[in-house]
Amino acid sequence: MELLAIFIAAILINNFVLHYFLGICPFLGVSKKLDSALSMGLAVTFVMTITAVVSWMINHWILIPYGLDYLQIVSFILVIAALVQLVEMFIRKISPPLYQALGIYLPLITTNCSIMGLALLAALKNYNFIEAVIFGLGSGLGFTLAIILMAGIREQLDLADIPQPLRGAGIALIVAGIMALGFLGFSGMIK
Amino acid sequence: MLTKPASQDFIKGLWKENPIFRQLLGMCPTLAVTNAVINGLAMGLATAFVLIFSSIVVASIKKLIPNQVRIACYIVIIATFVTMADRFLAAFFPPISKSLGPYVPLIVVNCIILGRQESFSSKNSVGRSLLDALGMSLGFILALLVLSTIREILGAGTFLGHQIMGLWFKPWIIMILPPGAFITLGILIAISLQIEQKAKNKLQRR
Numbered sequence: 001m002e003l004l005a006i007f008i009a010a011i012l013i014n015n016f017v018l019h020y021f022l023g024i025c026p027f028l029g030v031s032k033k034l035d036s037a038l039s040m041g042l043a044v045t046f047v048m049t050i051t052a053v054v055s056w057m058i059n060h061w062i063l064i065p066y067g068l069d070y071l072q073i074v075s076f077i078l079v080i081a082a083l084v085q086l087v088e089m090f091i092r093k094i095s096p097p098l099y100q101a102l103g104i105y106l107p108l109i110t111t112n113c114s115i116m117g118l119a120l121l122a123a124l125k126n127y128n129f130i131e132a133v134i135f136g137l138g139s140g141l142g143f144t145l146a147i148i149l150m151a152g153i154r155e156q157l158d159l160a161d162i163p164q165p166l167r168g169a170g171i172a173l174i175v176a177g178i179m180a181l182g183f184l185g186f187s188g189m190i191k
Numbered sequence: 192m193l194t195k196p197a198s199q200d201f202i203k204g205l206w207k208e209n210p211i212f213r214q215l216l217g218m219c220p221t222l223a224v225t226n227a228v229i230n231g232l233a234m235g236l237a238t239a240f241v242l243i244f245s246s247i248v249v250a251s252i253k254k255l256i257p258n259q260v261r262i263a264c265y266i267v268i269i270a271t272f273v274t275m276a277d278r279f280l281a282a283f284f285p286p287i288s289k290s291l292g293p294y295v296p297l298i299v300v301n302c303i304i305l306g307r308q309e310s311f312s313s314k315n316s317v318g319r320s321l322l323d324a325l326g327m328s329l330g331f332i333l334a335l336l337v338l339s340t341i342r343e344i345l346g347a348g349t350f351l352g353h354q355i356m357g358l359w360f361k362p363w364i365i366m367i368l369p370p371g372a373f374i375t376l377g378i379l380i381a382i383s384l385q386i387e388q389k390a391k392n393k394l395q396r397r
Contacts (some may be wrong), residue, residue: 024218025302070278073296074270075355081263113219113300120293163381165388169215170381177373184368 002133006127008139013187015116018180020121023114027147028172030105037151038144043105043138047087048118052136054079055119056129076119084109114143118145148181200319211376212383217303218222220294221335222372228351231339232332233287237280237295239274239328242304246324249312256313265308266299273299273392303331341375342366361372 009180016022023044026124030040055076063069088106092099109115118139180191210216217238224234245268249256256264277295282286300306305378307327312320343349346366348356356362364370 021219021223021369021372022297024222025216028215028218070274073274073277073299074267077266077270077299078263081266113297116300117293117297119221120296124293165384166377167383170377170384173373173377173380176375177370180368180370180373181365183371 003131006131007134008189009139010135011142011145012183015142015146015183015191016117016139017143018176018183019146020114020117022117023112023143026105027143027150028114028169028174031147031150031154034148034151034155035104037147039101040105041140041144043109043146044102044112044143045137047084047106047109047115048140049133049136049145050083050087051080051115051119052122052132053129054083056122056127056132059123060129072120072123077116080115080119084115110150114139135141146179149177153179195324197319200315200322201326202305202328204323204328206330208327209330209383211325211331211335212380214303214306215380217301217308217331218376220297220301221338222369222376223294224291225339225342225372225391226346226367227290227343228285228336228339230290231335233280233284234291234294235328235332235335237276238258238298238301238303238331240276241298242307242328243321244272245269245304245323246307246312246320247317249308250315250317253313258283261304261313262309265305265313265342269304269308279385289345303327316326338372338375338379340370341379 010016017024025071026040026044031037055189058075058079059069059072063072065073068075084106088099091106118136123136125135127135150172154172157171157175164172194374202209206213208214211218211221220234220238224230235392245265248268266318276298277288280295307324311323315323340350343351344356345363346368348354348360348362363371366375
């Protein structure tokens with residue numbers, strides 16, 4: 001039950017994009033087309049889940065036992081950068097079609113603050129191993145949900161008559177604000 | 192991009208290449224910490240510290256860094272300064288450090304900083320990089336201050352914790368919640384584009 005609560009909370013209530021404001025750059029940059037938004041979302045979900053596993057191991061098996069937690073920032077960022085490279089090489093070898101689909105989005109993920117944010121938040125909330133994995137998966141799915149919804153709305157926005165200065169980033173942010181407003185409605189679901 | 196005066200390196204960060212309104216970089220901390228002016232200010236100063244010192248270091252050792260691993264080197268340099276800023280805030284300003292939460296460590300993935308290293312410090316002298324970093328930091332701090340001032344006054348009726356709106360004023364709670372951040376920033380970006388457009392039209396008519 002606890003796990004389900006973490007999962008639902010990560011997707012809907014504490015949505016990474018709309019509540020923590022993490023991963024705004026890809027959220028605005030890659031949400032112009034529905035299918036590229038989907039690929040980006042899947043790539044992020046994939047990397048997030050693996051990051052949750054690896055960062056938990058590093059934090060609990062290396063950093064905390066040896067009292068090195070002040071190295072958290074440096075070690076997490078290096079691990080994430082290396083991990084993204086590894087995942088990229090791995091996917092290219094194992095499944096070329098998937099590589100084609102995720103393509104350029106994988107390297108972009110390194111600088112995506114949501115991945116680093118996930119590692120830090122999971123460490124901050126003191127999750128155990130299973131909880132951290134569920135949190136990673138849920139957060140990734142939450143990101144995917146947000147970016148897909150956004151892409152769907154933006155495809156329609158292309159046809160709308162928007163005042164000149166609002167076009168592009170301006171209207172995208174306002175739409176995101178209204179979406180965040182909608183997601184606030186979920187906050188009563190779990191205490 | 193031949194011989195521009197050095198002052199240009201400094202001034203461009205304030206408006207013409209303002210990291211938030213123009214380049215749309217570093218949006219995450221911008222949106223997340225601007226619910227109160229004090230948070231925005233602390234975040235701006237911490238980011239400025241990291242940006243200025245990493246720019247100096249990168250510009251001074253750029254010849255020693257092999258091209259293939261430059262990004263990793265930049266990240267380690269940035270992460271070092273971020274750790275310093277994080278520890279400093281936690282030691283001397285615990286309440287601020289607490290309210291900023293994970294966003295201080297997250298300066299490490301702030302695209303403004305890595306972007307400046309890649310596009311400026313790695314190609315220019317230490318002095319010019321310093322000017323560039325100062326200008327960008329100031330632009331970033333200004334943008335954070337504008338955003339957090341609007342949000343704090345409308346959302347809580349206070350400025351830096353002091354009550355400034357009369358008792359008749361009912362705070363718009365929505366402004367300090369996430370949606371307020373998105374909507375305010377969207378409108379601010381539109382306004383800045385409008386001003387830019389006006390200025391351009393005037394120039395053409397002349």
